[in-house]
Amino acid sequence: MKKTLDSLVKKYETKEFIKNDPIKLPHKFKTREDIEISAFISSLFAFGRRDVFIKKLEYLFSLVDCPYQLILDYKKHDLSNFIYRFIKSPDLIELLRLLNKLYEKDKSSLGELFLEKNNRFQRTTDYFYKNSTCPNSPGFCFMFAKPENKSALKRINMFLRWMVRSGPVDFGIWDFISKKELIIPLDTHVARISREFGLLNRKQNDFKSALELTEKLKEFDAKDPIKYDFALFGLGVEKTN
DSSP: OHHHHHHHHHHHSSGGGGGGSGGGTGGGOOSHHHHHHHHHHHHHTOOSOHHHHHHHHHHHHHTSSSHHHHHHSGGGSOOTTOEETTEEHHHHHHHHHHHHIIIIISOOOHHHHTOOGGGHHHHHHHHHHHHOSOTTOHHHHHHSOOGGGTOOOHHHHHHHHHHHOBSSSOBOOOTTSOGGGOOOOOOHHHHHHHHHTTSOOOSSOSHHHHHHHHHHHTTTOSSOGGGHHHHHHHHHHHHHO
């Protein structure tokens, strides 16, 4: 199995992977702040049809020269018609306002929110919910899945993979988190292929399944188990198409 997975990683973890993936958006920027802000926003919108939400994000980032400028000047832009499925214009504006608060008023960063190893997910979601003016909006709640609801937290784990791992696809700009601490971004493609390969027994696509699969992948590479996200996701998409 390790040989099969390693060969699939070599096949999919290439620059070619970027062009059809939401990670293409932060790859357009150079500074740490621009990369992590654009990556965070992109990860929150990464559900449904990739071609659709990528177009939405491309439009959003086209409004300014850099994502950091977007959170500084979000009030200057007419975002009243922005909508993507559950996420409506007020949800997007609230997200930009909160990122503005985090970076400008609090003089902090996304990296600071994720700093605590044992409280990483809860601390991050708590920050956005506690400071939000619309914490019960369906779109806002969908963007920020709560750990206590047992969600697989796929999008936030994908964001962490982007920030922590390095390579032809991922950025590796956060050195305060170890690769072995990462959890697989469990989506339907990854879950389906993992069960076909006998890597995942649990039936639900929830956080316990993400942890179960991550622990199994550590048997093949204890230091960097999430590199197999490329193998499982890439093969899953290929089989779907």
